Each structure stands twice: as C-alpha cells, then as structure tokens.
Amino acid sequence: MTRTSSTTRPARAGVLAVAALALAGCSLIGGSDGAAAPGKGGAAQPAAELTVVTHDSFSLSEDLLAQFEDDNGLDVTFVAPGDAGALVNQLILTKDSPLGDVVYGIDNSFAARAVDAGVLEPYRTDALPVGAERYAVDDAGALTPVDMGDVCVNVDHQWFSDAGVPEPVTLEDLTEPEYKDLLVVTNPATSSPGLAFLLATVGAFGEDGWQQYWEQLRDNGVKVVEGWSDAYYVDFSGSEGAGPRPLVLSYASSPAAEVPEGGGEPRTGALLETCFRQVEYAGVIAGTQNQAAAHKFIDFLLSPEAQGDIPGQMYMYPVDGRTELPEAWAAHAPLAEKPFTVAPEDISAHREDWIATWTETVIG
Structure with a gap:
C-alpha cells in the first residue's frame, strides 16, 4: 500500500x-x-x-x-x-x-x-x-x-444486482462482452497497485500471454487512470457511488472499509481469483x-x-x-487462497520492459 x-x-x-x-x-x-x-x-x-x-x-x-x-x-x-x-x-x-x-x-x-x-x-x-x-x-x-496484502479487482455488488448481470470471477471473465466498459484500473507506470495488477497478469498468463490479455482488456473498454483515488472515488460506482464503472482495481481489504456505520454487509467485494500478493x-x-x-x-x-x-x-x-x-476482516477482507506471484528477480529483470510493452499495448 x-x-x-x-x-x-x-x-x-x-x-x-x-x-x-x-x-x-x-x-x-x-x-x-x-x-x-x-x-x-x-x-x-x-x-x-x-x-x-x-x-x-x-x-x-x-x-x-x-x-x-x-x-x-x-x-x-x-x-x-x-x-x-x-x-x-x-x-x-x-x-x-x-x-x-x-x-x-x-x-x-x-x-x-x-x-x-x-x-x-x-x-x-x-x-x-x-x-x-x-x-x-x-x-x-x-x-x-x-x-x-492482495491487490485485486473489486466489484460493486449492488450495481450487478440492479443490472441483472452476473458478477465476473476470474481475470478471463473481465474480457467478456458483458463486462465491456465496466473496469477501471491504474497505470503501472504511476501506481503500485497498477504495477501489481500488471504482475498478476504476467503470473497468470506467462511471458507469452499477458500482452494478448491486455489487448483483450483494451478492446473491451478498460479505463486507465493515473492514481488509485481517481479510480476508486471518481470512476468506481461502489464506494461513494460517484462513478459509472462497477469494477475497480483496489485491495482485498477494501470491502472491510465499506461496511456501513453500525454494521451490515458492504456494497463491495474483492474478486479473489484476480489478486497479486x-x-x-x-x-x-x-x-x-x-x-x-x-x-x-x-x-x-x-x-x-x-x-x-x-x-x-x-x-x-x-x-x-x-x-x-x-472483526470485519474475517468476513469482508480475506486474503486470496492462490494469489498470482512473480519471482522478485524476474520482476527486477523485466519490470521496465513489461511497463514499456504495456504502455505501447494499452495506451498507444
């Protein structure tokens, strides 16, 4: 964080x-x-x-x-x-x-x-x-x-319930047509959660597959912003309800911060099959x-x-x-059972190249 x-x-x-x-x-x-x-x-x-x-x-x-x-x-x-x-x-x-x-x-x-x-x-x-x-x-x-902690995609439960659309579960789901224009993430060149999510895709799809995955996200309308606050409080619909996008890059612990005053269920949740530790x-x-x-x-x-x-x-x-x-963490901030990982030495060797490739692929 x-x-x-x-x-x-x-x-x-x-x-x-x-x-x-x-x-x-x-x-x-x-x-x-x-x-x-x-x-x-x-x-x-x-x-x-x-x-x-x-x-x-x-x-x-x-x-x-x-x-x-x-x-x-x-x-x-x-x-x-x-x-x-x-x-x-x-x-x-x-x-x-x-x-x-x-x-x-x-x-x-x-x-x-x-x-x-x-x-x-x-x-x-x-x-x-x-x-x-x-x-x-x-x-x-x-x-x-x-x-x-785990950097994961967070979901606005209420938005999906109201829209009658099933929530995504996996990274692959995020490229499906029903989730077009629904996801906002942060730039890995300017944001550590953004870099963590890039690394999640490297861990998930390997050196030969992560770029193609981002091409699919790009074509499915992913929005990229510079910082977490803009993504979470401006574009995301689930926290303060200010934005139009019900999927946002944040943390697995984020939903615990959204428990209503006085208790109850938070409006948001973390997709634990999308996480990087x-x-x-x-x-x-x-x-x-x-x-x-x-x-x-x-x-x-x-x-x-x-x-x-x-x-x-x-x-x-x-x-x-x-x-x-x-107390709220047990119910609303669990860690991922199988987060994606990349060896620190591989990150050190390839970080700048991965960011440059991501930028060319997603930003142009």
Missing part, C-alpha cells in the same frame, strides 16, 4: 493525505520532540536521532510511535519521497548521501532492485515471526518483511551511522503492538499470523 492519491488504501484516504504532509521530513507528532532521555543515575541525555524513509502513506498510531521513542531514547523523523517505486529510486540516487537510517515500504515489485543496487545492508532480526521467512527476497537478509519490507540503509537504532525500529515494526496496529492504520495484513485482526 504510491500511496498518495495513486495508491492510498480505502478508509485511509483523508487521514493519509494529512499523514503524507506530516511525514514529509518532519519530527514525529507526539514524540519526544527532542527532549532529553534519562541516562544512568537519572542524568538527562539528549535523544538520539533516527530518520525513517518511507512511502507517503505510512501510518501507525501516534501513541505507539511516541512510546517507541520514549522506550529507546530516540527522536524519530520521517522522510516520505513517494510510493514504493519513488522510494527505491531516491535510495539509489542518494546512495552516496543517504536520506536516512532505515527504510520501510519497499514492496516485492521493487525489492530485488533495491538489493541489487546495494542501498541496504544486512540485518537478521530475531523478532521475525514464525512463518514470515517465506517472504524473504534475499539470502543476506537485507529486507525484513513487515506486512502484506504484495509484501512490504523494512531495511537498514547502507551508510547509516545509526545501525543500532535502525535495528530497533525494524524490531519495533515486528512487535505484537505494531503488528496489531497495521490493519487499522494501513489496511494491510501483518506478517505475524498470530495477530488478532479486526
């Missing part, structure tokens, strides 16, 4: 717009604010500084972040250069003069690029939950998995002089408290499977 207007997850749109401004190079609101931390014998010591580089919709509860500062004698500053792609680009461009000490928000579509560029240094945390090792992208441990990582930025504090922040992101805060704040699943999830 960039997650500015292009990738912000549902139920966070307004909050994260503010958060993006607050995180763009400012100290933690409600944190230590540079106050002295207790030292040995009660003597006050200046708080050490830690700079966290993240995507621009990072969000954890202020009280939780403030407690992390207090517990560790740290003054935390966040720098938010953009989405996962912009994040990695900036880490590479500033390799000789790093933006910060630790990074969060690199996802599996850019993970191998960051590792190959040498902008991270290894850290194997003892805090990694059991089972989370399956999300590892390299043997050295340069990236630590923190959360994950997105994993977000944290890592120590190469060249930091603050390794110990960077390690503490990664451990903090894997703590039960932070893992439990992630669903409500960032609408992603924690990598710790023992975490208690919001």
Whole structure:
C-alpha cells in the first residue's frame, strides 16, 4: 500500500493525505520532540536521532510511535519521497548521501532492485515471526518483511444486482462482452497497485500471454487512470457511488472499509481469483551511522503492538499470523487462497520492459 492519491488504501484516504504532509521530513507528532532521555543515575541525555524513509502513506498510531521513542531514547523523523517505486529510486540516487537510517515500504515489485543496487545492508532480526521467512527476497537478509496484502479487482455488488448481470470471477471473465466498459484500473507506470495488477497478469498468463490479455482488456473498454483515488472515488460506482464503472482495481481489504456505520454487509467485494500478493519490507540503509537504532525500529515494526496496529492504520495484513485482526476482516477482507506471484528477480529483470510493452499495448 504510491500511496498518495495513486495508491492510498480505502478508509485511509483523508487521514493519509494529512499523514503524507506530516511525514514529509518532519519530527514525529507526539514524540519526544527532542527532549532529553534519562541516562544512568537519572542524568538527562539528549535523544538520539533516527530518520525513517518511507512511502507517503505510512501510518501507525501516534501513541505507539511516541512510546517507541520514549522506550529507546530516540527522536524519530520521517522522510516520505513517494510510493514504493519513488522510494527505491531516491535510495539509489542518494546512495552516496543517504536520506536516512532505515527504510520501510519497499514492496516485492521493487525489492530485488533495491538489493541489487546495494542501498541496504544486512540485518537478521530475531523478532521475525514464525512463518514470515517465506517472504524473504534475499539470502543476506537485507529486507525484513513487515506486512502484506492482495491487490485485486473489486466489484460493486449492488450495481450487478440492479443490472441483472452476473458478477465476473476470474481475470478471463473481465474480457467478456458483458463486462465491456465496466473496469477501471491504474497505470503501472504511476501506481503500485497498477504495477501489481500488471504482475498478476504476467503470473497468470506467462511471458507469452499477458500482452494478448491486455489487448483483450483494451478492446473491451478498460479505463486507465493515473492514481488509485481517481479510480476508486471518481470512476468506481461502489464506494461513494460517484462513478459509472462497477469494477475497480483496489485491495482485498477494501470491502472491510465499506461496511456501513453500525454494521451490515458492504456494497463491495474483492474478486479473489484476480489478486497479486504484495509484501512490504523494512531495511537498514547502507551508510547509516545509526545501525543500532535502525535495528530497533525494524524490531519495533515486528512487535505484537505494531503488528496489531497495521490493519487499522494501513489496511494491510501483518506478517505475524498470530495477530488478532479486526472483526470485519474475517468476513469482508480475506486474503486470496492462490494469489498470482512473480519471482522478485524476474520482476527486477523485466519490470521496465513489461511497463514499456504495456504502455505501447494499452495506451498507444
């Protein structure tokens, strides 16, 4: 879950717009604010500084972040250069003069690029939950998995019920004539969900078939917009009911944000046979002089408290499977049983070519 207007997850749109401004190079609101931390014998010591580089919709509860500062004698500053792609680009461009000490928000579509560029240094945390090792992208441990979720096509149940049209189920269904002009997606060159959906089609149809699939979507009237907010809140009919298209690219967790106040069934659902599994990582930025504090922040992101805060704040699943999830998630935000995947090294090797081919095929 960039997650500015292009990738912000549902139920966070307004909050994260503010958060993006607050995180763009400012100290933690409600944190230590540079106050002295207790030292040995009660003597006050200046708080050490830690700079966290993240995507621009990072969000954890202020009280939780403030407690992390207090517990560790740290003054935390966040720098938010953009989405996962912009994040990695900036880490590479500033390799000789790093933006910060630790990074969060690199996802599996850019993970191998960051590792190959040498902008991270290894850290194997003892805090990694059991089972989370399956999300590892390299043997050295340069990236630590923190959360994950599925990018999927979402459907407006009410629209299809009113129209008397059966809902699509699979990627193939979306190319059928009854769904002409009903789907809106985001551009993979400008949106991380858009890139995830492109990767879903690569995973589903292979190197020899994904381009033909997009030709079929194009001919069936798929609409492409630059960012998630426009797709979800302007073109999609199912959230605020503002748009004409009842199919939109979003997240499997999106319907949980659409549960009516007071309870009941959401108007929307996720098509779980159209999903790509997105994993977000944290890592120590190469060249930091603050390794110990960077390690503490990664451990903090894997703590039960932070893992439990992630669903409500960032609408992603924690990598710790023992975490208690919001009640609505069990019914309305299930993960796909068989999401499409593409190996990180294949993404790194072919991403730019795939995007260029997609652009020529779909945009012209």
